[in-house]
Structure formats: C-alpha cells, structure tokens
Amino acid sequence: MTDVREVGVAVRRARIGDVGALVALRVEMFRSMGSVTDGERWATNAYEWFVDRLDNADYGIFVVEQHGDVVACAMGAIRDAAPSPLAPDGRDVLISNVCTAPGARGSGFGGRAFDAVLEWARETGIARAELMATPSGQGIYQRNGFTVNAFPAMRAQL
Template identity: 60%
Template sequence: MSNGTVRRATAADVDALVRLRAEMFAAMNVADTDELWRTNAHRWFSDRIDESDYCFVVVEVDAQVVSCAAGAIRDAAPSPAVPDGRDILVSNVSTAPAFRGRGYGRAAFDGVMAWARQVGVRRAELMATAFGRGMYVRAGFQDTSFPAMRAALGEAWSLDSDRGKQQ
C-alpha cells in the first residue's frame, strides 16, 4: 500500500462502512434485495463507532474511504484456549472493487489486529471468503476443527422442534 491513510473510523465514515459492507456481500454473491439491512447496518455502526469494545478501521485514498475492517471484542466464558474469555471477531474486511489488490484491505485488517493486541486480546476469529483466505493464512489464521454452525431462530423454533431436538 503506497498512498493510503489508515485511521480509526469516525461517525462521518458510517455511510462508507455500509457501502463497503454491501461491496463485501456483492463479492460473496449474496443477494442484496432489501434496503432494510442497510438501514439497520447504518444504525448498528453508528451505535458502536465510539464504543471501546469495537474498532473500525478505514483506509482513505484521495479523501475517499476505499477499504475497511472491523473488530469486536467478545465476552465469553473462559476456556483452556482463551483463559480470560475475551477474543475478537474480525469482520467487514472489504475494499472497493477499483482499489482491490493494492494492500488496502490488508492495511485495514492490520489496523484492527494492532488494536486487538493493544487492548490485550490474544485470540482472533473470522470467517474468510475464498478471496480473503490467503491473506488470513499469511497472518497466522488456521482452520479449526470446530467450524461455525448457524440456525435461523424463528418464532416456531425450540429445542423440542424436529430441527432442534436433542438425542
């Protein structure tokens, strides 16, 4: 990265964070058919931009935000792998299409990782796309034996339902 400025995002950058999040979803081939998520994302970023457990880093080129990354400290029960129970979830690593391949995404990601080390967090987790995977592997991330699982929790969902029944 040669001509970008890396900095913490401010409230003035929330629109750019939402725009770059949309670019991330487009790169992942996620359908963007509903504006509600953008409204909610704008509120979410606005509510957290100054919170100490969050870090939003942007890269600016010629007064335009072209890349970003986010980090969120998670409070979890301590474990053998994370004795103090705190780790960081890295997300929203995205670069505008015209600026990809120049190191801007890596610079934003590195800014979040530096913040995590500064605040004493010693483990990071993320979900990688095929495009970003190489960067994360080079940064020391590895696949885990416990991949993420997800379920939509509608009103009808319960542990007694067919989907949630324990054996």
C-alpha cells in the same frame, strides 16, 4: 495510524462521516460473497449499528482512505466469551467486515485495514482473535497466524 509510504493514503479509525462508506462496503462484501443484498432494512440497521459503535472502546472500526475516499475497511469487536483452554480469560476479538471497494482491489488496502484491526486487537491484551474467511481472503489471514478450525461455523435462521 497513517501509512506515509504512499501519498494520499491514510489508515485510520472510522468517523461518523465514514458510516455511509462502511455500509456501502458491507453491501459490496455480501454481494461479492453471493449473498442477496436487496432490501433497505438491513442496510438502515447497519448504518445505525455503525453509528452506535464508532466511539465504543469494545469496537475497533478502521478505514483506508485514498485521496479522501474510503476504499477499504475492517473491524474488530471484543466478545464476552466463556473461558476456554485457548481463551482462559474468556474474551476474544471477532474480526469482520474486511472489504475493499471493487476498483481498489489488488492494491493492498484491505490488508492495511486488516493490519490496523489486528494491531488494535493486540493492544486490547486479549489472547485470541477469530474471523470467518472467504477463499479469496484466507491467504492474508494465514500469513498473520490464523488457521482453519476443525469445527467450522454453522448457522440457522431463527
């Protein structure tokens, strides 16, 4: 899965050497959303989480590399959801961690990573995907058939 339209740019599955960049992009994603990113515990846990899932078939973790540097990423995870009218087989794909490094924004790299995850998700045969969108990301998702749900996600710390 390489984009040959631009020299020096590749879209590919993440490898073990990319985990540091995946965590750094995750930190940046939360920082840009206004979340507090202090503390090493969550980042250390995220590093281990990525390492444990790189070769797991239920996860599609993709990066965009420009001249050898990871500049964007996105991932999908198959969830074992209960069957519903919109997911009669009971599984869906959660797309997350769509992020581009600040210096590479506006070049379409995040869209390329997202497209790779979407292609992977379609190849799973699962009929539904879900994601959480920031206002700045909604456009790309809507262009790909995602709609705002009438029942937004709610969260509580337990």
